[in-house]
Amino acid sequence: MSQIFARLFIAMLASTLSSLIFAADVDYRLPKSYAVSEQSIALTLDPAKDGFTGTTGLKLVVHEPVDRIGLHWVGLAVTPPQLTDAKGSVRTLTFEQGDYEMWWLSDGKTIAPGEYSLDIAFSGDYSRDALGLYKTTFAGRDYLFTQYEQTLARRATPMIDEPDSKIPWQLTITAPEGLKVASNTPVESQSESGDLVTRVFKQTPPMPSYLLALIVGDFDVTPIDGLSVPGVIYSPKGTGGDTGFAAKVTPPILSALEDYFGSGLPYEKLDFVAVPDFSFGAMENVGLVTYRTELLLRGDSASGSAAANSVNTIAHELAHMWYGNLVTMEWWDDLWLNEAFATWMADKIVDELYPQYETNLQLPQALAFGADSVAQSRPIRKEVKTDEDVLDGFGLNYSKGHSILNMLEQSMGEDAFQRAIQTYMGKHRWSNTRASDLWAALATETSVAVDVIADSYLELAGFPLITFGKDGVVSQTRFHSPGAKLPEQQWQIPVVTRHRDRDTGKLTESVFALSSQSVVLPQYSKAEWILPGAGGNGYYVWHTGDQRYQALLENLDELSAREKAAVLANSNQLLQGDIIGIDQHLQLLGGLLADDSMTLALSAVNGLRGIAGMYFHSELQPELKAFITRALTPWYEQLGTQTRDDDSDSARDLRPRVLRTLAEFGDKPELVAEMTKLADQYLTQPESVDPRLGHEALRVAALFNGDEAMAKRYIAAYRETNNSNLRSNLAYSMYFRDSAAAQAVFQSLEKDDIQSGDTSLVITGLFYAQPNQRGLYQTFEGYFDMLSAKIPEFYRPTMPAFTTANCNSENLALRETFYASRDSSMLTQLRKSQESTKNCIDTAERGYAAMAAFLGGS
Structure with a gap:
């Protein structure tokens, strides 16, 4: 300057x-x-x-x-x-x-x-x-x-x-x-x-x-050609040859952002840095953007979720050059102005430039509902005095904020929304703003009361449940788990629906604002089925009555892929709220598992993993293993166990998850042996194995054959490798059940063999792997002070979330006892984690009889 x-x-x-x-x-x-x-x-x-x-x-x-x-x-x-x-x-x-x-x-x-x-x-x-x-x-x-x-x-x-x-x-x-x-x-x-x-x-x-x-x-320096300003990638010595993919995708991302904002990058240069020890995914520093190494060091090509994670993160950080950097929130209580906009903008850009990754099926409300449904949830906009206040509900700035922006853009229209954003950026360049400045800019392009809609969502915790009655009465109440005592709240909700009339068979789209407790809309009284949140947007949960909901499940083929993903996000909450039974939820998962979209099938596999986690350590285990095996064998036979040259991006993502789920929850011991062999190959020759397949193989090997020797091998590989993808995958794969293996991992953390930024990943893996965590907590006790000092200070209050209780009442009690007398800064996250686990336990108990009947008849 x-x-x-x-x-x-x-x-x-x-x-x-x-x-x-x-x-x-x-x-x-x-x-x-x-x-x-x-x-x-x-x-x-x-x-x-x-x-x-x-x-x-x-x-x-x-x-x-x-x-x-x-x-x-x-x-x-x-x-x-x-x-x-x-x-x-x-x-x-x-x-x-x-x-x-x-x-x-x-x-x-x-x-x-x-x-x-x-x-x-x-x-x-x-x-x-x-x-x-x-x-x-x-x-x-x-x-x-x-x-x-x-x-x-x-x-x-x-x-x-x-x-x-x-x-x-x-x-x-x-x-x-x-x-x-x-x-x-x-x-x-x-x-x-x-x-x-x-x-x-x-x-x-x-x-x-x-x-x-x-x-x-001592960095390698690789030019990024094709940018509107000079730019290079700094990476640790010896890794510059792995930056090709990142250097290739960055120029079109920046160009698309400049087109959207109608202005060039407001800074003189744009350098990237691959950081080998990083506590965040990336950081939008002006002119020197930092990333976890694996995000920039994909080699010359990447596919599937690995590629999508890289391009989405790059787009997110570059969007921040405008949202957050050029125009900055005045105070941390409006952090969502930075993060929600960058997240929303990244999805828009990636969907436009790289549709093959199907990132439009990763819905923000699916990420937000779980954290926002607990009684301890706080509004996005709240008083912020310390980093602990920022951290309380931190992720909702991204996911819930993104969902709110989706609703606002849908209400206004894309062109009007873009014009308003350009006006906002032009007026507030180099200055600070509050949310009211944004609402004023949006108001220049629409008659929609965007300020009322957005403020109701920003200033209220949780989200609404919209119920469609048989008589056309549409009502709202606050979503909550059974038995939870929460104050009633009322939102200004822009609702977009599609429904089929049972008399005429005609499909009709409708838009209405639900601003009161209830409203009578006669057109829904004759609906065969109703899809609220048409288009896959809407930060609310909905139920249309048992008969119409069942009709919707039977007509999934009439929905877009994004809408099917939204129905799944909705179903997860309906199950938790005891509004539908587990049989209807499993019916939906079965329909998505058979869908032509492998990305939706992957979502269904992850849904089955959630159900399996609820019941695997119960008396239903034999029947559950048989069910998982039957459900996933068709994909197993179609995809096989080896990466193929003609694989689509979604196939390369689906295969590893199918294999791990079958190995972990199914009845295929020969697959465990094959995955363990594949893990050995990945450790010996990481370039010969697709990193996603290698990642899941490492986890399966640790779960079923993970002794002390294997743990030490993982740690040595983490310490010695220059392959950033292998290193990251190892941090995510410390799934050791053996007590000596877990002890070896804790010792490696103490010796700094595993870096600070990966500490939480390692702890989470150890606790995930243990069905009964009593012995693990005894070992954890001896290392707790060291770990709480080693972990990045910003994340220290969230440590209870790393010791996941796995939907298990005994583990829930152990976590309560362990953390109740710890640093008071951990109590907020402890309460949230405990409530989430208890909700899972209650959901499993309520659905046990239905699950047993389903497995008996499946």
């Missing part, structure tokens, strides 16, 4: 902030009586060392007399700050710690309105939990990376670490020669002194602190 632009922005910022001076301050946010207009940061970094040093200079604008200045920092050694006024007078400030990671700077005298420079020297240690400014080792080399969202930039530099402090930043990094160094912007100048190289990076455009990023290490 040019200095002229920086000066213009600073003047604009001062004008904007003047209107905020008298806003009421809250204790968890810094006051608006002063602001930072720009900040420079100089760091001396060496991956071979354990810590770093730095200096920072902040340009302050003080709007009214203040006694102190507040900044954020965590874990830094800070020297007394120097405050210099416009005349050059220097004051040395002392500091004391406050709440919410704030430090208060003062010298006991009033600081008058005006412009100041604040200079601070500091030092700190690199984090080792894949958060903040952190160090990791891969293939014998040390690297430095950053992950600053949510509030982690303060680990590396004193600053105002709040999203509405959106300013230009200037980074200068001094590092040993021979290492690659990159940041948000291109290098402006470079100098050498002995064996150190100092790089001064161009000043950034205005952006919040959480988007700052840097890397230092």
Whole structure:
């Protein structure tokens, strides 16, 4: 960014902030009586060392007399700050710690309105939990990376670490020669002194602190050709040859986004980084986007879910260049403005460019309903004071928010919605917004009350159940599990339906708004069957009465593939709510299992896995194994056990899941032996096995033959391989039931053989594998303090979710006892996890007799 632009922005910022001076301050946010207009940061970094040093200079604008200045920092050694006024007078400030990671700077005298420079020297240690400014080792080399969202930039530099402090930043990094160094912007100048190289990076455009990023290490550098701006992929030494797929798909994704927004990428460069130890999937840092290694290192080609995960994540992060980066939420309570839009936009782009991956069948409501149905669920928009508040319901920002946007776009129409988004982006470039700014932009293109619809969903926990009565009465109530005592709520719901008239046979589509408790709509009284949520959208659960629902199940072929996926998401909730029986749910799974779409068949296989998990360790096991074997054998015979050159993308996804489900829950011992042999081949020659097939083979081998020797082999392979897909698959496959094997895995976590960012995956695998977890909890107890320190701090409150209870009442009690006296930050997730498990147990108990009858007659 040019200095002229920086000066213009600073003047604009001062004008904007003047209107905020008298806003009421809250204790968890810094006051608006002063602001930072720009900040420079100089760091001396060496991956071979354990810590770093730095200096920072902040340009302050003080709007009214203040006694102190507040900044954020965590874990830094800070020297007394120097405050210099416009005349050059220097004051040395002392500091004391406050709440919410704030430090208060003062010298006991009033600081008058005006412009100041604040200079601070500091030092700190690199984090080792894949958060903040952190160090990791891969293939014998040390690297430095950053992950600053949510509030982690303060680990590396004193600053105002709040999203509405959106300013230009200037980074200068001094590092040993021979290492690659990159940041948000291109290098402006470079100098050498002995064996150190100092790089001064161009000043950034205005952006919040959480988007700052840097890397230092011995990287391969691969160009991304065909972008509208320069771009490269940084990857750990020796892996540059695996970036071909990512480099190929990125230019069309960026071009499609630029077309949608009607404007070019708002930044000067677009570099990607493959990060070998990462606590998130990816991060949208301006000009330096970071990803888990497997997402960028697919080789020259990829297919199925592996390819879809990569292209969808790339599209999501690039969408953030507009949603979140160019226009940023004012505060974390509107985080959904970033995440829901990027998720929604990514699906739109991937469906347009790569329809073969059928990502349109991965419905956001299917992901959201489970988390949002528990009594402990909180609204998307809520007061946010700490990272724990952000983390509470974090995933709903993506999935529920995405569902809301689908409804709004369907209500407005795609063209009108796009025009409104372009208006919104144009008006708020380089600034911060709240949801009300978006509603104002959408209102310019529609008469639909989008603000009322969206606010009802954002400000209420849970979701509605819409019931269609025989007499045409359509009513709404809050969905809940049987016995749950929840306050009644009322949503503004845009409902889109399709129904067949039983007298005329005519198909009719209808749109109506359900804004009251009930409404009479006579056209539904003569319906043979009704499909609410036509098109596969709608963030609500519905039931049309037993007879009409049964008719719908018998006419699935009249629905689109996306609508069938929506019926399945709906059925899962109806089963949990005791609104339908397990026999109807299994009827639906059977219909989808036989569908022409292998992607829908895969959803049905996963549905069968859920049912199997509920009953496998009961007296129904023999009949259940026989049923699973009969249900999946046709796909097993069609797909076989080996990847074929003429496989479709969906076949390459369906085959591994069918094989694992048959091995785990069916009656095919010979398949267990074959999968164990395949796991050995994958470990020995990973390039010879499709990674998805290898992944499930590793899991089957661990479940059925996983002794201590196998566990140590998995750990050694994880530690030694440069194959990012194998490494990730191993982290997801520690499914060891043997106590000595589990002990070996915990020991490997303690020795840092397994990195911080993968710790939660490993713990989850161990608990999934154990039907009876008493012995595992005894071992877990001895390692808990180490693990809670090792796991990325942001995820620590969610640890109860990693120790899944597997729909088992004894495991439920064990988890309750284990976590009840732990860190209070874990109690929220404990309550949610316990409720979800109890809902599963209750659903299984209610359906036991029907399940026994179904298996007896199947």
